[in-house]
Amino acid sequence: MKVALFVPCFIDAYFPQVGIATLELLERLGCEVDYPPQQTCCGQPMSNSGCKDDAAGAEALFVRNFSRYDHIVAPSGSCVHHVRANLDAIEQTEKVAHVRRSTFELVEFLHDILCVESFPWAEFPHKVGLHNSCTALRDLRHASTSELNEPPFSKPMDLLGKVKGIEFVQPQRPDECCGFGGTFSVTEAPVSAKMGYDKVNDHQTAGAEYIVSADMSCLMHQKGCAQRMGMQLKFIHIAQILNGDAA
Incomplete structure (x- = not known):
């Protein structure tokens, strides 16, 4: 193709x-x-x-x-x-x-x-928290949402689940916004930062070593929040895990 x-x-x-x-x-x-x-x-x-x-x-x-x-x-x-x-x-x-x-x-x-069934070259032996961006979740329908009465599904988790060694941890509020929101993080910086602090704290409390997402913009925001809070969380795009870039 x-x-x-x-x-x-x-x-x-x-x-x-x-x-x-x-x-x-x-x-x-x-x-x-x-x-x-x-x-x-x-x-x-x-x-x-x-x-x-x-x-x-x-x-x-x-x-x-x-x-x-x-x-x-x-x-x-x-x-x-x-x-x-x-x-x-x-x-x-x-x-x-x-x-x-x-x-x-x-x-x-x-x-x-492509309906990919396996990523035989990929291995990621780490505890991972999945972050779905608001757009990916509610507009592109990457996964089910808590506000809708629908059967649960997650396309990113389906793909990541095919990677050897990966372990998922679940934050308490998995589909809550991280606060980035594009220019929202500029025009409403204090609110954006507090939302980001809450998000990374939720993942760390769940035991995540890495936060993975399909949207690097959200990860950029969360990484900054984690660094300001002195957290040791790491951040990685889903493409890098599926490509076998890091283990």
């Missing part, structure tokens, strides 16, 4: 190892991966901040870069959700519609499209 890799701007700038792990993982699973070199931001920060019209240039460039692909994969739920649900600062052509329906977050692509 041929796929296009979309690496969000903050991952490119701060966590390039996550982009590399995503590329290597897709290739391990038999995908032919293209990386359009002219790609930049998808426009999410402007749109989320209420400046929708200012996102038009980034959105138009995104469509030009990715419109020829049937599968576009990114290791970020919030960016994927923006492309799918909010790519509306530009004219809604058939190319735009194609890009919107062809963009997938990594976990759902592995779980729903």
Whole structure:
């Protein structure tokens, strides 16, 4: 299967190892991966901040870069959700519609499209707490939520459960927001920080050595909170575990 890799701007700038792990993982699973070199931001920060019209240039460039692909994969739920649900600062052509329906977050692509059954190269003998971002949980439906009366499921946990040696620990409030929320962490910094402190404390109390997530933005926020509290928690993107990068 041929796929296009979309690496969000903050991952490119701060966590390039996550982009590399995503590329290597897709290739391990038999995908032919293209990386359009002219790609930049998808426009999410402007749109989320209420400046929708200012996102038009980034959105138009995104469509030009990715419109020829049937599968576009990114290791970020919030960016994927923006492309799918909010790519509306530009004219809604058939190319735009194609890009919107062809963009997938990594976990759902592995779980729903490739239907991966094993990661024989991966081993992670650590206690892990799973963090689902609000967007991945409630918009992309990575997992069931506590506020809905529905059968429990978790796509990230299904995938991680195929990794040798991993042990899950459960925080008391597993689907509570960590407080990042993009520009919320800037405009409401004290509230954001307190939510982050509560989140990492919940995971540490449960016995986690690592917090793993499909959204590096949430992990970035939580890592800062943990460091300020003097915690020894470690943080890792799900792509890195599934790719066998760390053990």
